[in-house]
Amino acid sequence: MNGPRIDIAFASELHLFVAADRRAGRTEAETDGVSTLGHVVESLGVPLTEVGVLSVDGRPVGVGHVPRQGERIDVAAVTRPQQVAGAPLRFLLDVHLGTLARRMRLLGIDVAYFSEDIGDPALATYSARDRRVLLSRDRGLLRRRELHAGAYVYSDKPDEQLRDVLGRFAPVLAPWTRCTACNGELKEATKESVAGLLEGGTERSYDVFAQCTACERPYWRGAHHARLAQVVDAALAEFG
Incomplete structure (x- = not known):
């Protein structure tokens, strides 16, 4: 490459993303003299979604800074709780995070999720259009x-x-207010209003129901309620 050489160090939280020989501390990297610092950081393995403050010789710079010969660069991890521009705070999860999507919805968090893989370009477009935070374990997707x-x-x-x-995001929690299947809002429902959607045993055994305003799916405190309540109670105890 024969460009400017820099000394760079990554916060320990980012060591997962970088090569093993860059986890011990400050290491040297060669740049091309025209690429931005953001591009250099990503080329070394770290998605910019995980990066907090970028510092050059002790002063903060933006991702558009072009590194120069001999600069000492420090890459910090994102600050928690993370502030996301735009409101309200909403999420989009990729196809591999179905269980997480259902648990977040259980806590009343607005989560879009597709059970089939719609492809990286479509997910990125959806994130931009609806101003949603994309959660993924795919580093390539997060670089879009x-x-x-x-x-x-x-x-x-x-x-x-x-x-x-x-x-990381400290979202407002409102358990039992969102449909875990479609993300719609739940409202109280009478047994009579949902009777046509229930099996006979369920109708005989339960009296308190809710219903999704979007997909009309009925909800009740059935056999799985105790396990779901544990998830809710643990989240509220730590983050509520």
Whole structure:
């Protein structure tokens, strides 16, 4: 490349993304003299969605800074709780995060999710159009420039995924107010109003119901309620 050489160091939270030989501290990197610092950071493996303050010789700079010979660059992790431009705070999850989507909806968080893979370009366009934060474990997807905002999901375990997202974005929690199937809002419903949607055993066994205003799916405190309540109670205890 034969361009300016810089000294760069990544925060420990970002070591997951960089090569092993860059995790010990400050290392040297060669640039081409025209690429921005944002491009350099991503070329070394770190999605900009995970980057907080970028510092050059101790002073903060933007992602558009073009590195010069001998600069000492520090790459910090995103600050938590993270502030996202635009309101309200809404999310979009990729096809591999179905369980997380249902748990976030259970807590009343506005989450768009497609059970089939609609492709990276369509997800990025949806994020930009609806101003939703895209959550994904696909680093390539998070590098797409048209995203409104994005975040890497660090764990493959739903409990840890949920804690990570709640801790990072601090969304307002309103449990039991959103349909876990379609993301619509729930309203109280009488047994009579949903009777045609219930099996006989359910109609005989339960008296308190809610119904989705979008897909009309009925909800009641059935056999899985205790397990779902544990998810809700744990989230409220830590983040409510």
